[in-house]
Amino acid sequence: MVHMWAKLTVWFDRAIGRRFYVVHRAVYQASRGWIGHRSGAGPMLLLTTVGRRSGQLRTHPLLYMPDGANYVVVGSNGGRPEPPAWVLNLEANPKVKVQVGRTVLYAHARVCRGEDAAALWPSLNEHYSGWSHYQGLTERELLIVSLEPFWPQPPVH
Numbered sequence: 001m002v003h004m005w006a007k008l009t010v011w012f013d014r015a016i017g018r019r020f021y022v023v024h025r026a027v028y029q030a031s032r033g034w035i036g037h038r039s040g041a042g043p044m045l046l047l048t049t050v051g052r053r054s055g056q057l058r059t060h061p062l063l064y065m066p067d068g069a070n071y072v073v074v075g076s077n078g079g080r081p082e083p084p085a086w087v088l089n090l091e092a093n094p095k096v097k098v099q100v101g102r103t104v105l106y107a108h109a110r111v112c113r114g115e116d117a118a119a120l121w122p123s124l125n126e127h128y129s130g131w132s133h134y135q136g137l138t139e140r141e142l143l144i145v146s147l148e149p150f151w152p153q154p155p156v157h
Contacts, residue, residue, distance in 0.1 A: 021060070021061055024036055024044075024061045025046060025059055025060070025061050028044070028046055028061060028099070029046065029059075029099075032102055033099055033100075033101040033102035033103070034101075034102065036061065037100070037101040039063070041063055041128060041130065042063050042064075042065075042127060042128050043063070043064055043066075043100075043101075044061050044062065044063055044064070045061070045062055045064045045071060045073070045098055045099060045100045045147075046059050046060070046061055046062075046098070046099040047059065047060050047062050047073065047086060047096055047097075047098055047147070048060075048096060048097035048098070048099075049086050049089035049090050049093065049096050049109075050089060050092075050093045050095070051085075051089055052088055052089050052091075052092035052093070057097075058085065058086065058089060060084070060086045062086075063128060063130075064100070064147075065123065065124055065127040065128070067120075067123075067146065069148075069149060070107075070146050070147060070148050070149070071098060071100060071107075071146075071147040072112075072120060072124065072144060072145065072146050072147070073144075073145050073147065074124060074131050074134075074142055074143070074144055074145070075087035075142055075143040075144075075145060076130075076131055076134040076135075076142050077134075078134060078137075079133070079134035079135070079136070079137025079138050080137075080138065081138050081139070081140060082140075083140065083143065087111075087143055087145065090109040090111075090145065091111065094108050094109045094110065095107075095108065095109075096108075096109045096147065098147050098149075105149045105150075106149065106150050107147040107148055107149045107150060108147075108148045108150060109145050109146070109147055109148075110145065110146045110148060111143050111144070111145055112143075112144040112145065112146055116144075116146075117143075117144045120144050121144075124144065
């Protein structure tokens with residue numbers, strides 16, 4: 001049974017989500033992570049990628065699951081048939097900036113495939129059942145992305 005929160009988030013995303021995410025991102029950044037890290041669905045991070053065509057920095061608030069020193073995000077796009085732009089951007093340039101609460105770090109974004117992705121799905125669905133609901137809304141495979149911090153931290157470009 002799909003958690004009611006998952007169905008509600010699909011409605012929210014499609015009705016007002018894009019406008020809300022702009023505000024969420026701005027508040028998260030302006031508060032330096034004090035506000036915006038926690039949501040009813042779970043913890044949120046800010047992922048900054050380099051636009052694959054524009055070369056401009058693009059920042060997206062995303063639900064994430066901690067995985068040791070890494071952070072795992074899912075390219076669900078609310079179950080839409082097309083992948084989110086941030087996935088396409090990081091496939092072109094996997095160097096990303098991540099803000100998790102008050103912590104800012106730089107990471108390598110690795111798309112998990114095959115056995116790696118299959119091994120993560122049970123934990124992801126336990127963390128947030130909405131991801132399995134989103135997968136049921138589209139025929140495309142939702143991409144799982146592991147954000148693996150660099151040490152030391154290089155610039156995004």
